[in-house]
Amino acid sequence: EAGVAQSPRYKIIEKRQSVAFWCNPISGHATLYWYQQILGQGPKLLIQFQNNGVVDDSQLPKDRFSAERLKGVDSTLKIQPAKLEDSAVYLCASSLELAGNNEQFFGPGTRLTVL
């Protein structure tokens, strides 16, 4: 079974530029998550989708971050414009369904460096 795929693996941009990350979850997984992991910290949830609807985006900085999951499968996360403090690893995860005890499967992440 293929895991969660993410691309690119690494991205370096200058501040005020825009960037987009892509995620393909495990086939059949209805729930998709985007996390931000700053160096030395645990992952922090940015947004959660159930199929193509947003379940929780309370911690997403909506003035610069946006995300979509148009067909309920792949998802993209965009930052525009980027700030220095956005340097982090962006993790995508998926799970079969919406439930507190469900295992989440994580992709390898995209490491973003903002100069």
Next chain:
Amino acid sequence: GNSVTQMEGPVTLSEEAFLTINCTYTATGYPSLFWYVQYPGEGLQLLLKATKADDKGSNKGFEATYRKETTSFHLEKGSVQVSDSAVYFCALSDRGSQGNLIFGKGTKLSVKP
């Protein structure tokens, strides 16, 4: 709000040593508790979980017991191997939430031969 506190790292042990990584949590209600592991160059993966008080999660020789009275979920292994070198994250998911995970800061473990 809900939170997870785990012991600061890094932790350096010799092979076959006993491992404990402390984790305590603050949560409303009765959360599910998890340990995730991140091996060098790889993504996060679930190591073990417990969904109710007094449950013991176990996998690959690691175990952790859900202690409601002390709000703890400490990770233990009796004899670590070099291959256990990784970053370990304690996490909780509030039953009232939609499956969102709240993570601790992670503890880096290095095992020397």
